[in-house]
Amino acid sequence: MDVERAFAQMPFANHVGVELTTAEPGHAEGVLSLADEHSSNPNTLVAHGAVAYTLADTVGGAAVVAAVEDVAPTIDMRIDYLAPATGGALHASADVVRLGSSVATVNVSVTDDEGTDIASARGVYKTGGGDGRTAWNDDDGSPSPDELE
Amino acid sequence: MDVERAFAQMPFANHVGVELTTAEPGHAEGVLSLADEHSSNPNTLVAHGAVAYTLADTVGGAAVVAAVEDVAPTIDMRIDYLAPATGGALHASADVVRLGSSVATVNVSVTDDEGTDIASARGVYKTGGGDGRTAWNDDDGSPSPDELE
Amino acid sequence: MDVERAFAQMPFANHVGVELTTAEPGHAEGVLSLADEHSSNPNTLVAHGAVAYTLADTVGGAAVVAAVEDVAPTIDMRIDYLAPATGGALHASADVVRLGSSVATVNVSVTDDEGTDIASARGVYKTGGGDGRTAWNDDDGSPSPDELE
Amino acid sequence: MDVERAFAQMPFANHVGVELTTAEPGHAEGVLSLADEHSSNPNTLVAHGAVAYTLADTVGGAAVVAAVEDVAPTIDMRIDYLAPATGGALHASADVVRLGSSVATVNVSVTDDEGTDIASARGVYKTGGGDGRTAWNDDDGSPSPDELE
Numbered sequence: 001m002d003v004e005r006a007f008a009q010m011p012f013a014n015h016v017g018v019e020l021t022t023a024e025p026g027h028a029e030g031v032l033s034l035a036d037e038h039s040s041n042p043n044t045l046v047a048h049g050a051v052a053y054t055l056a057d058t059v060g061g062a063a064v065v066a067a068v069e070d071v072a073p074t075i076d077m078r079i080d081y082l083a084p085a086t087g088g089a090l091h092a093s094a095d096v097v098r099l100g101s102s103v104a105t106v107n108v109s110v111t112d113d114e115g116t117d118i119a120s121a122r123g124v125y126k127t128g129g130g131d132g133r134t135a136w137n138d139d140d141g142s143p144s145p146d147e148l149e
Numbered sequence: 150m151d152v153e154r155a156f157a158q159m160p161f162a163n164h165v166g167v168e169l170t171t172a173e174p175g176h177a178e179g180v181l182s183l184a185d186e187h188s189s190n191p192n193t194l195v196a197h198g199a200v201a202y203t204l205a206d207t208v209g210g211a212a213v214v215a216a217v218e219d220v221a222p223t224i225d226m227r228i229d230y231l232a233p234a235t236g237g238a239l240h241a242s243a244d245v246v247r248l249g250s251s252v253a254t255v256n257v258s259v260t261d262d263e264g265t266d267i268a269s270a271r272g273v274y275k276t277g278g279g280d281g282r283t284a285w286n287d288d289d290g291s292p293s294p295d296e297l298e
Numbered sequence: 299m300d301v302e303r304a305f306a307q308m309p310f311a312n313h314v315g316v317e318l319t320t321a322e323p324g325h326a327e328g329v330l331s332l333a334d335e336h337s338s339n340p341n342t343l344v345a346h347g348a349v350a351y352t353l354a355d356t357v358g359g360a361a362v363v364a365a366v367e368d369v370a371p372t373i374d375m376r377i378d379y380l381a382p383a384t385g386g387a388l389h390a391s392a393d394v395v396r397l398g399s400s401v402a403t404v405n406v407s408v409t410d411d412e413g414t415d416i417a418s419a420r421g422v423y424k425t426g427g428g429d430g431r432t433a434w435n436d437d438d439g440s441p442s443p444d445e446l447e
Numbered sequence: 448m449d450v451e452r453a454f455a456q457m458p459f460a461n462h463v464g465v466e467l468t469t470a471e472p473g474h475a476e477g478v479l480s481l482a483d484e485h486s487s488n489p490n491t492l493v494a495h496g497a498v499a500y501t502l503a504d505t506v507g508g509a510a511v512v513a514a515v516e517d518v519a520p521t522i523d524m525r526i527d528y529l530a531p532a533t534g535g536a537l538h539a540s541a542d543v544v545r546l547g548s549s550v551a552t553v554n555v556s557v558t559d560d561e562g563t564d565i566a567s568a569r570g571v572y573k574t575g576g577g578d579g580r581t582a583w584n585d586d587d588g589s590p591s592p593d594e595l596e
Contacts, residue, residue: 012186012187012189012200041159042159076228076420078226078376079225102400105374105529122567122569247380266396309484310484310486313463313485335458336462337458338460340458346457346458347520352497372496375500375526
């Protein structure tokens with residue numbers, strides 16, 4: 001399954017600028033270059049908290065999808081903000097810390113170019129198959145996860 | 150303080166399509182019309198979880214900002230997903246459930262046009278003034294919260 | 299299934315003083331009378347945060363167990379503290395807000411005798427059967443959930 | 448300030464069996480020997496989730512108290528359960544990952560004697576002084592934090 005390729009087709013990840021760079025079973029990484037559109041401030045670049053969340057949720061999901069080779073909708077996620085992000089790129093690294101038959105628990109760390117901790121997230125994702133909330137659950141001819149190999 | 154006007158200038162909220170419709174001390178509401186760019190699926194519209202998060206974090210912050218008349222950076226937020234969002238608009242309603250001198254705790258409910266619960270979020274925001282993560286902390290001539298009255 | 303009776307045998311709930319008073323499918327209530335042993339302060343009664351958590355986790359689980367008639371281990375829980383608890387009893391009311399085939403999401407409100415909000419919790423519980431973390435998963439002759447009718 | 452000595456007087460920590468073994472500014476460790484009273488099961492020892500929470504919340508608070516040399520009430524905490532705890536002792540290690548003037552964010556890891564991850568918690572604590580929820584806020588002659596040196 002080509003998880004990077006599948007995620008590269010995800011409209012909202014593209015709209016916000018998330019790029020998935022690594023996706024292995026239980027581990028994924030991604031990057032997002034900050035631009036004016038990501039700011040919560042019209043006059044200077046200070047990333048809105050939802051930018052780090054978008055990156056964390058997407059990369060965390062990729063770590064699970066790569067492990068289970070199926071869709072993995074987010075059930076819940078918590079994010080803690082540790083420092084403001086004011087430029088350069090955000091880097092996310094996600095690790096599955098528990099992989100069960102029904103859910104997976106994932107830690108995601110978000111840092112800036114200097115390695116400063118920007119945010120830390122923990123999410124729980126469904127592992128037993130999707131329920132309509134993710135990218136590959138339709139039957140209209142689009143590539144399914146199994147076909148993306 | 151004109152909170153709606155201040156939030157209308159927030160670049161990332163605009164980029165994602167969040168519109169703040171009500172902001173009173175301790176309560177705020179907002180709306181987001183779902184479009185293809187919000188999807189996690191290239192073939193059909195199923196909103197990415199970070200769309201509801203962006204709406205919830207922004208509207209939750211507005212409820213606090215309207216109460217303290219100052220910036221209110223998010224310290225942490227948890228979101229639980231209750232049903233997929235597949236079209237129409239998302240509506241968020243935020244209420245401050247504890248307003249302290251250093252932090253505020255906020256509940257945010259996200260529903261769709263039919264009133265179905267899409268997500269439920271709880272966040273903690275700083276109330277004692279900002280630290281560089283929000284819209285009005287610069288000194289470059291942009292309107293400050295106090296000037297936005 | 300007699301959920302109240304099953305929970306009345308739970309050693310840690312008894313050790314802390316949790317009493318389950320109502321358990322219907324998707325809804326449960328419980329009470330805990332505060333005593334000196336619950337304090338975080340050796341000189342005056344101010345309940346330790348883990349007292350409200352113990353009550354919330356237990357009553358939240360009961361709401362799920364009563365709905366699925368099976369064990370329901372906690373996957374994760376968040377609790378927000380809204381006011382100190384300094385005497386009388388703590389009352390918890392739990393409602394399942396999403397009941398899925400693999401997990402359930404539950405809101406729990408904890409109040410004191412005056413109805414003041416003490417804490418608010420949200421938990422995710424496994425609904426597809428237990429994995430060794432709850433009361434009724436052994437085969438040593440103890441009552442199973444099915445036998446507790 | 449003798450944080451270990453102060454925490455050794457905390458009634459609920461004693462009632463559950465939490466022992467604080469290390470408390471340095473920003474870091475703390477503690478241990479809890481599992482016994483029948485900690486179980487969620489009347490027939491076999493499977494620790495109730497609130498046992499790990501009690502340990503995590505207490506040790507996380509100690510890491511903050513040791514850093515700010517003042518009370519540090521819990522504002523919110525999330526705990527994720529990673530494996531059942533069935534015997535021996537639980538060990539908690541807490542690290543402050545952000546120490547601000549109004550709040551601190553703390554990670555707490557809970558493991559068993561074999562080093563298996565049992566639970567992982569993240570909490571936010573108030574750092575600007577207490578509000579009645581913790582051990583050392585009275586004026587009745589009991590030792591204050593400053594006196595506990």
